[in-house]
Amino acid sequence: MDGKKDIIIAGVGGQGILTMAKIIVGAAFAEELKLKQPEVHGMSQRGGAVYTHVRLSPDYVNSDIIPAGAADLIIGVEPMEALRYADALAPDGMIVSSSVPVENISDYDVGGVLGFLDSLDNVVLIDSNQVAIAAKNKQGQNIAVLGVSLPYLGIEREVIEGVMEDIFGDKGPDVVAANLRALQMGEEAGAVYRR
Amino acid sequence: MGGQLFMGGEDSALLLGDEAVALAALHAGASISASYPGTPATEINEFVRLLNDAEGLGVHCKWSPNEKVAYEKALGASIAGARAMVSMKLVGLNVAMDVLMNSAITGVNGGLLVVVADDPGMHSSQNEQDSRELARFANIPCFEPRDQQGAYDYTRMGFDLSEEYNLPVMLRITTRLAHSRSEVVPHTPLERTNFPVAERGRAMLLPHVSRQRHKDLVERVMPDLTALVNHAPYAVSENDALGPLGVISAGIAANYVEENFNQSPYPHMALTVVNPLPDQRIKDFALRLIGNKVYNLLVVEEGYPYIEDGVRNILRDFSGFNIYGKLTGHLPRTGELKPEFVREALGLDPLPNAGIEVPAELLKGRPPRLCTGCPHESTYKVLNAVKKQVDIPIVTSDIGCYTLGYLPPLNAIDTCVEMGASIGMALGAAEAGLEHVVAVIGDSTYTHSGMPCLLEAADGNLPITVIILDNNTVAMTGFQPTYLHGDDLVRNVIGMGVSPEHVKTMKARPSSHEDNVKILRDEVEYKGTSVVIAEGPCIHAARKSL
Numbered sequence: 001m002d003g004k005k006d007i008i009i010a011g012v013g014g015q016g017i018l019t020m021a022k023i024i025v026g027a028a029f030a031e032e033l034k035l036k037q038p039e040v041h042g043m044s045q046r047g048g049a050v051y052t053h054v055r056l057s058p059d060y061v062n063s064d065i066i067p068a069g070a071a072d073l074i075i076g077v078e079p080m081e082a083l084r085y086a087d088a089l090a091p092d093g094m095i096v097s098s099s100v101p102v103e104n105i106s107d108y109d110v111g112g113v114l115g116f117l118d119s120l121d122n123v124v125l126i127d128s129n130q131v132a133i134a135a136k137n138k139q140g141q142n143i144a145v146l147g148v149s150l151p152y153l154g155i156e157r158e159v160i161e162g163v164m165e166d167i168f169g170d171k172g173p174d175v176v177a178a179n180l181r182a183l184q185m186g187e188e189a190g191a192v193y194r195r
Numbered sequence: 196m197g198g199q200l201f202m203g204g205e206d207s208a209l210l211l212g213d214e215a216v217a218l219a220a221l222h223a224g225a226s227i228s229a230s231y232p233g234t235p236a237t238e239i240n241e242f243v244r245l246l247n248d249a250e251g252l253g254v255h256c257k258w259s260p261n262e263k264v265a266y267e268k269a270l271g272a273s274i275a276g277a278r279a280m281v282s283m284k285l286v287g288l289n290v291a292m293d294v295l296m297n298s299a300i301t302g303v304n305g306g307l308l309v310v311v312a313d314d315p316g317m318h319s320s321q322n323e324q325d326s327r328e329l330a331r332f333a334n335i336p337c338f339e340p341r342d343q344q345g346a347y348d349y350t351r352m353g354f355d356l357s358e359e360y361n362l363p364v365m366l367r368i369t370t371r372l373a374h375s376r377s378e379v380v381p382h383t384p385l386e387r388t389n390f391p392v393a394e395r396g397r398a399m400l401l402p403h404v405s406r407q408r409h410k411d412l413v414e415r416v417m418p419d420l421t422a423l424v425n426h427a428p429y430a431v432s433e434n435d436a437l438g439p440l441g442v443i444s445a446g447i448a449a450n451y452v453e454e455n456f457n458q459s460p461y462p463h464m465a466l467t468v469v470n471p472l473p474d475q476r477i478k479d480f481a482l483r484l485i486g487n488k489v490y491n492l493l494v495v496e497e498g499y500p501y502i503e504d505g506v507r508n509i510l511r512d513f514s515g516f517n518i519y520g521k522l523t524g525h526l527p528r529t530g531e532l533k534p535e536f537v538r539e540a541l542g543l544d545p546l547p548n549a550g551i552e553v554p555a556e557l558l559k560g561r562p563p564r565l566c567t568g569c570p571h572e573s574t575y576k577v578l579n580a581v582k583k584q585v586d587i588p589i590v591t592s593d594i595g596c597y598t599l600g601y602l603p604p605l606n607a608i609d610t611c612v613e614m615g616a617s618i619g620m621a622l623g624a625a626e627a628g629l630e631h632v633v634a635v636i637g638d639s640t641y642t643h644s645g646m647p648c649l650l651e652a653a654d655g656n657l658p659i660t661v662i663i664l665d666n667n668t669v670a671m672t673g674f675q676p677t678y679l680h681g682d683d684l685v686r687n688v689i690g691m692g693v694s695p696e697h698v699k700t701m702k703a704r705p706s707s708h709e710d711n712v713k714i715l716r717d718e719v720e721y722k723g724t725s726v727v728i729a730e731g732p733c734i735h736a737a738r739k740s741l
Contacts, residue, residue, distance in 0.1 A: 012561065025376065029209055036342075038375035040318065041234055041673075046563035046599065062454035064375040064447065067534035069546030084558055089549040105559050112557050120551060 001033060001154035004057035006066045008085050011077035012102040013050050016142035019167075020075065021052045023146065026163035027155045028056045038064040047104060049081055056154070075149045077128070077142050078102050079113050095120065096149040096190070098128035098141060124148055126189045132182055140182035147186020148193075157187075207380045212346045212372035213238035215379045216310055219350035220280040221246060221254065222384040223306070227272040228256040229265035231643065232672035233284030234319035235373035236312035240282055241673065258675050261614070261643040262287035266294045266309070270363075273307040274398050276390035278354050282310040285324050286613065290644070292329070295363070299333045300400055300408045302361040304393035306354030309335075309365045312373045315497050316531030319370075319671075321594075321613065323529065325498035330365040330470045334412050336420055337365040337470035339446035343377040345467065351382070352429065360416060367469070369497045371531070372447050417471055425475040430468035433480065436460040440541065441484040443477065444495040445469050445502045451537040452495055461541070462489070472505045481510050493540055494520035497532045564599055570666055570703035570731025571597045575607035577701070577711040577729075578633065578662070584712075585719050588629045593617035593645075595637035596671045596733075597664050608635055615644025621659040622652050631719050632659045639669040642678045646691060649726070653692030656723040660715070663688070663728045664703070668736035681730065688726045697721060703731030 007024065011017045021037055028035050039052040055061045071089050076082020076097035089095065097117060101110045117125055126148050128141035135144065143164075150157055161180055168176045210218065217239045220228060230240035243256045255272075259265035262283045269281035281291070288295065288311050295309065311326040330337035336356060338349040346368060353364040396404065424430040432449070438461030444452050449465035456463070464480045466473070484492065492510075494503040503520040510516060519525040525540045526532070538545065565572050578590065592598060592608035593616060600607040610620060621634035636645050641663050652659055665684055669675040679687050688698050699718060701711040711729075718725035 013563075025209060029378070034378065035209075036375055036377045038371055041238075041374055046596065046671075047561070047566065048563040049561040061377070062450040063534045064371050064377075064450065065533065067454060067538070067546060069535075069548035080558065083553045086551040086553050087548060089551060091547050091549050093549050104564075105561055107559055109557055112554070116553065116557060122549065 001031070001056065001058065004055070004061075005072050005154045006070050007054040007056070007073045007075060007153070008051060008066060008071050008088060009054065009075045009077070010049070010051040010081035010085055011142070012081060012104065013047050015077045015102070017050055017052055017077060020077075020142050020146050021054050022167060023160060023163050024054050024153065024155070026167065027159045030159055030163065031155060033057060034059060034061050036061040036064045049084060051081070051085065073149060073152050075145060077145050079117055079125070080108065083113060083117065093122065094152050095123045096145065096152065097123065097125050098145050099125050100127060100129045100141065124190050124193050126186070126193055128186070131185050131189050135178065135181040135185045137178040137182045140179055143179045143182040144186035144189070147183040148190035150183070150187045151190065207378050209376050210343055210379045211238055211374055211376050212343050212368055213312070213374070214242040215343045215346040216282070216350045216366065216368070217242035217246070218379070218381060219347040220308065221252065222381060223278060223351045223354040224385040224387040225278040225280050225308070225354070226254055226387055226389070227269055227277060227279040228254060229259055229269040229279065229281040231259055231262045231265055231283060231287055232669050232675045233287050234672055235314060235370040236282050236284045236287070236310065237672045237675070238373070239310060260678055262290040263294060266291040266298070269307055270294060270298050270301070270303070270398070273303045273305045274301075274393045275304070276392050277305045278307075279305060280308045280310060282312070284320065285311060285313045285326055286320060286322065287311075288326055288329055290614065295329065296333050297400055298363050299335050299412060300405050301398040302408070303357055303363055304390055304397065306357035307363040308350060308353045308357060309363050310350070311365060311367050313367060313369045313498055315369055321611070323498070325501055326365065326367050327469050327501045328499060330367070334417055335362050335365055335470070336360070336468065337367055339367045339467055339469045340372070341446055341449045341465060341467060342372065343375070343379050346372060347379045347381060349467065360420060362416065365470075367446070369447060371497075421471040421474065424468045424471060424473040427468070430466070430473050431476050432465045432467070434460055434463050436462050437487055438462055439489065439491070441480065441489055441492045442495060442541070443480065443492060443502065443506060446497060448495040448497050448532055448537070451532060451534040452541075454534045455538045455541055455543060466502065469502065472502070472509065474509045477506060477509050481513055481516060485513075485516065490515055491517045491519065493525065494518060495526065495532070495537055495540070496520075500528070562602060564602065565596060566734055568734045569596070570729065570733070571600060571664055572605070573703045573705050573708065573711075573731065574662065574664060574729040575600045575605045577708060577715055578607050578635070579605070580708070580712045581716045581719055584716055585631055587631045587633050587719065589624055590633045590635060591617045591620040591624065592635040593637060593640045595640055595664075595669075597635060597637055600635070614640055615648060618645045618648035618652065618659075618661055621661070622648060622657055625657040625659050630658055630722070633662065633719060634659060635662045635664065638663060638665045638667065638679060638684065639677045646687070649688065649691045649693065652724045658722045659724055660719045660721075661724075661726045662715070663726060665728050665730045666733040666736070668733045670733045670736060674733065674736040684728060688728070693724050693726050697723065697725035698728070699726070700728045700730055703729040
């Protein structure tokens with residue numbers, strides 16, 4: 001990575017946002033990048049909208065939270081949540097999002113949200129549920145979305161995979177393998193979308 | 196996470212601000228970490244407990260019933276000769292104010308560090324009070340670190356300063372530092388050694404003793420501390436830039452300032468000691484600005500305009516000098532500070548963004564809610580059913596996951612003020628003449644502050660019904676253990692003076708709904724003090740313990 005990378009990861013409480021951040025941050029730390037990663041706890045998490053920021057840089061990172069207009073990448077595990085922070089996106093920033101809505105609110109315009117996302121130039125939108133099923137890892141939608149975002153992270157896939165082996169290691173080789181599959185198939189799904 | 200990494204010294208680790216404080220306290224040789232759970236401070240004692248279990252450190256880190264007990268424990272340990280840390284969220288300090296204020300007069304023996312995590316923007320709190328004002332009120336030193344490394348370093352320094360000046364020292368952080376992860380390089384840990392117990396009379400505040408101590412504190416100790424921070428390199432960080440505007444910041448606000456400077460800094464003084472303020476250095480900074488024909492100073496901080504007020508006072512004789520900040524509308528008076536607000540206050544153009552304008556109707560709020568299967572939901576449905584049969588004029592409630600019962604579709608409770616207010620306010624409503632008043636309180640909130648209220652209610656047999664939600668955990672903050680559950684809770688309630696035939700237990704689950712409606716209705720109609728314990732496990736806590 002040459003310059004900085006500011007990433008917003010967004011979703012609904014329980015979708016595994018913080019695990020995704022833990023993987024990226026672990027990889028960045030292994031690469032000796034400087035980083036700051038603020039996250040939300042407590043009341044903000046009870047089924048509500050959650051987000052975390054991951055700020056990576058070769059130099060000291062100042063603000064913990066990403067300033068408006070500085071986000072290079074928004075990773076949405078849920079489509080409405082991917083849109084929620086769109087005003088933070090830098091002019092050449094990317095949005096990577098799952099198209100699978102979490103409809104725990106009454107007035108969710110799914111068609112409107114997905115249509116708007118699809119209409120943007122700088123978006124990759126994939127059905128993370130399909131990818132997770134194909135990877136035989138139903139719980140792995142968050143990892144699938146992480147896979148889609150690999151080309152935009154500025155970190156080598158091998159480093160990410162190494163960190164995943166560490167993090168998931170004590171859950172056994174099957175879990176590690178399932179998550180690596182979800183990652184890989186997510187990346188492939190992203191490549192397909194871009195074509 | 197291995198022993199070597201944390202207790203061997205030199206490696207670096209990725210830590211939350213809270214975790215950095217915890218590690219530093221252990222490395223400083225603290226033998227006691229006292230606390231009550233409260234976002235965003237909970238992770239401090241959680242991390243101490245994690246390391247203590249993993250490494251067998253023999254540190255005392257039990258969760259106290261409330262912050263007053265926790266602070267008293269820390270003070271007692273300090274007087275006994277040990278280094279102690281007490282940690283809490285902003286409003287927890289309100290609960291511990293009596294011991295905070297008086298511990299500044301008793302002084303300490305072993306170093307005593309008071310860590311308070313404020314919550315600007317109220318991510319998880321009822322208000323956004325600024326603990327630095329309370330450090331000033333108490334006349335104790337206060338550090339406000341800028342980042343995770345600072346959270347570690349200033350925690351260690353805090354114990355030293357506490358022993359050197361014989362005062363508790365406050366370390367003030369905010370949510371964005373408490374819950375943000377970054378690299379921390381620890382320093383060589385100290386061995387845990389205790390002083391001999393303090394001399395008789397040290398912690399005795401009969402007025403004739405207090406008068407002398409208080410006088411000494413304000414006339415000698417605080418001026419000595421001011422002289423110290425006017426010279427200590429760790430109190431202030433200053434650049435030598437030139438620019439159209441000078442900036443004074445404190446704590447993490449310094450990061451928001453530097454973020455916007457990018458390659459073109461303005462003169463910037465970043466404070467990490469915020470009580471006492473280094474007044475001479477602030478004056479020197481103003482003189483430097485004036486020497487460069489700059490007459491404008493922006494004060495940037497997270498919380499109340501505390502530094503801003505202090506700077507105005509310190510520079511009151513500097514005529515023709517303009518001080519800007521929250522009080523002048525250049526920064527928002529309330530809510531959390533953000534780098535883009537600081538950017539605007541610095542007079543810089545906003546950063547360009549991708550220009551995506553999401554139609555407002557597509558973005559909906561996702562308010563927090565009770566988890567599916569939460570026992571509180573069954574209990575609230577029972578309460579709502581009873582409300583259809585009996586006129587319940589008010590349901591006072593309290594702090595915890597169950598506060599979410601205020602929101603639609605349950606709309607079950609009416610009030611939430613602070614820890615224990617449910618029963619306290621129910622007493623008042625009953626004395627004001629309301630019948631069938633119901634108070635809803637959680638098990639941990641009850642042991643925190645509900646017990647004295649129930650004592651008063653039962654003594655007068657006031658016509659209130661207290662529903663205690665016994666889910667055997669402190670859920671909202673991360674499933675910490677509680678003190679009273681099941682039969683122990685029943686015995687305690689009877690011990691408070693409630694007649695046993697009006698202490699009932701109901702199983703908080705949908706299948707018991709009809710039975711529960713009858714139980715609750717009978718007690719609500721009873722014209723005296725009654726307690727209904729709604730027992731049902733938190734669905735997450737059960738999983739966490741596996």
